[in-house]
Amino acid sequence: MPSHLNEYARMLEKGIRESHEFAALKQAYENVRSNGQARALFDRFRQLQLNLQDKQMQGLLVTEEDEKQAQAAMQAVQSNPAIMQLIGAEQRLSDLLSEINQVLMRPVEDLYAGK
Template sequence: MAVNIYDSANQMERDLRETQEFVALKEAYEAMKQDAATFEMFKQFQTMQIQLQQKQYQGQQPSEDEIKQAQELAGKVGQVDAIKALMEKEKAVDQLLSDVNNVITKPIQELYQS
């Protein structure tokens, strides 16, 4: 019987939605969105992160102004309890995904260790 790994991946996606880590992240995100100013700051922070990452992927260095702006915005974001809570929950989901990735890639790790 052939294995359809995509069926397993789709089931894992559904399972992820039911984990306590994801549920807590979703609740923290919804709570953060309740304050329009906080949500706007969060969106600006995300946009800035994406722009800086794209520059790095393209082999470009961010300017000193961009770095300064990013640091200032990160400082502001880090002082907002709702965003701090969201980031804390995001770390828990990231850890869960890292653990799952280690399980999924175990056959590859074992292959190269033999």
């Protein structure tokens, strides 16, 4: 039997999907996906990010070549307004989710603080 917390979580998910921040992210993502050049650049950048994260998670060293590729990809991304709009929208949603997480963790923090 699902707990009330699961119901609240589903309500929160719905609220996030209906938020201005998510709508802005969705629109920015559609703008990138509908632009062939921006899409290819974004996909390449994202794949490079994922590969670097995988290396770090596996404890492998990030090589100088990896860093050069990442810097070149970042420069290319920064020159594309559609991708920069997407990155900005993603950051605003991330900030909102971070605030939500702080609220969700408050009971645990209060417990440890003796409140």
